[in-house]
Amino acid sequence: MSKTGVLLLSHCGYSFIEEVISNAATRGLESFVLSSLPLSANNHRIQELQEKSAWFALSQTHALTWQDVEQVMQELAVQGYHIVCCLSVWEGYRTLMAKANQILGIADMEPAQVELLLNKYELRQQLHQVGLSQVDCVLLDEHTWANLQASSKPAFVKPVTGIASYGTFPLTADKSWQDIEKIQSEIATDLTYRSIFSANRGFMAEDYIAGQEFSFEIIAVDGEMFVVAIHEKVEIDESGSAVLENACVTPPIHLDEVQLQKARAWTAQIFQELQLQWGCYHLEARCYNDRWEVIEINPRVGGALISPSVSILTQGVSMTQLWLDNLLYQKPEEKLQQKARLANFDLGTETYQPSAMSSYFRVYFAKPGRISAIKQVNCCLEPDLVQVSLKTGTEVVEMAREVFLGQVLWAIPQNKTNELLPKLIIESRNAIQVDYE
Incomplete structure (x- = not known):
């Protein structure tokens, strides 16, 4: 067994952990997993992560601390393991990840930059002061x-x-x-x-920020940012105590080439102002009357099915893969290779290559009540990925946040998007049907 690998921080046994373990393995690296304590209903995750990782540690609380990370890094060093970088998809551990990479000598966000992005009030104030927000x-x-x-x-x-x-x-x-x-x-x-x-x-x-909402999936390499994908949120529900983002498509369907170029230039201004030189970002924004406003900038990969959606667009490279490569390949020649690959996806570069595929996904949220049945229904197009996270018998309590039920992803040939997407948006609303007692 190799003793060289990636330190992965898992929240309560999850956080895309299987996906990032697989990404590390394809790059010849082991996975050293540190997880916070799963909830009692998910204790099976402890054994599953032990089996899937080369080294596993579990904290005694439901949230990791810097002391947990520091102790594990010391233990791995004593046992002869070599950590090449630290990665966590869970937003709450992004500062811990940045601190760990700082110690490891890996170029990443500064911990203070992470804290600024996580503080939505301070971020808004800073963007407003320099004229990059009118809110x-x-x-x-x-x-x-x-x-x-x-x-x-x-x-x-x-x-x-x-x-x-x-x-x-x-x-x-x-x-x-x-x-x-x-x-x-x-x-x-x-x-x-x-x-x-x-x-x-x-x-x-x-x-209140009016307009159509989008998300920008961004990788920054040594001071250069690349917009790998722009997802348009074609259905959003703001009626409750949590905004539910129901359906997304990429490439966006309501931005022409001129608008896309303006959007790309606007994001570059923001990254320059905030000096975001390395890392993976999920920037959410709205466009109204041809003017852009930031909603938030998340210092991580996008949630739901953003990462596999990007894989359809790039025809094989997910956002989590790009993020891991961002941390692993930082020598001068490797940075050039990273930039060359990212430039193929980024419409702001001369070497941009439009994708032959579109990606569409829908997220299904649970309602309060006891689930008596869950059924998948066929649409006009066969899905590429179906995930159902709850099961029959689950008691869903009312909460002021998202409660994921499931999500489905479709790959659409670009030349058939105009024909299939309108049907798919309507039919997919019932692709996962749930009955409550």
């Missing part, structure tokens, strides 16, 4: 909440540091400060997600 924001307390309600100004509420669309909603007359307090109480008891909110930065409100 005003305010930290929320009972006083500022009352002022906003009285003004009737369109606003959007969200945690300063958040995940899984937890407690994100447009401010409407039927909402009250008690709704915020209820969400905060819910977060405090949510073993999976509460560590993300442990800094207790509270909630913020910002001007």
Whole structure:
């Protein structure tokens, strides 16, 4: 057994861990997995990760700390294992990953840069100050909440540091400060997600951003950024206490070549301002009247089926693969090779090669109740990937965040997108059917 590998940080036994283990293996590397304690219903993950990794460690809490990571790095060194880099898809461990790579001498984001991106209030303030955002924001307390309600100004509420669309909603007359307090109480008891909110930065409100929503999947290599894909969110539900992103397509269907070039130049300005020189990013934004506004910049790969969706677009290279390569291949000649490959995907470069494929995926969210049946229904096109995360008998409780039920991905030949996509958007709404007792 080789003793050279990648240190992977897993949250509660998950975080795309099988995918990144496979990516490491294809590059001839072992996987050293450090996981926080899974929830009791998922204890089977401990044995599964032990079997799939060359080295495994488990913390005694549901969230990893820097002490956990530091101790494991020391243990691996003592046992003769060589860590080539550290990777975590879980946003809550991105700062830990950056610190570990700093110690390992791997080019990555600075921990302070991670913290800025995770703090949505500070990020908005900085972008606003330099003219890259026209959106005003305010930290929320009972006083500022009352002022906003009285003004009737369109606003959007969200945690300063958040995940899984937890407690994100447009401010409407039927909402009250008690709704915020209820969400905060819910977060405090949510073993999976509460560590993300442990800094207790509270909630913020910002001007409501109108327009069509998109996400940019970006890799930065030694100061150069490459937009690997742009996903258009063709269906979004803002009716509850969490924004649900139901369906995405790439390439986007409502941006022409001129608009795409403007979008690409705009993202480059933001990356230059924030000095984001290395790493993988999922930038969410809206476009209205030909003007772009950032929603948030996540210092990680996109969630749901973003990574395999990108693999369809690139015809074989996923975002998690590109991220791992970003960490592994940093010698001068390797950086040039990285940039040459990424330039083929990035419409902002002269060597851009339009894809022969489009990708479309839909995410299905569970409703409160006991699931009595789950059924998959065929659409006009055979799916490439189907994932169902819940099972019959599961009791779903009402929460102010996403509760994933399943997700389905389709690959569409580009020359058939105009014909198939409209049908698929409609038919896919019922591709996974659920009955509740």
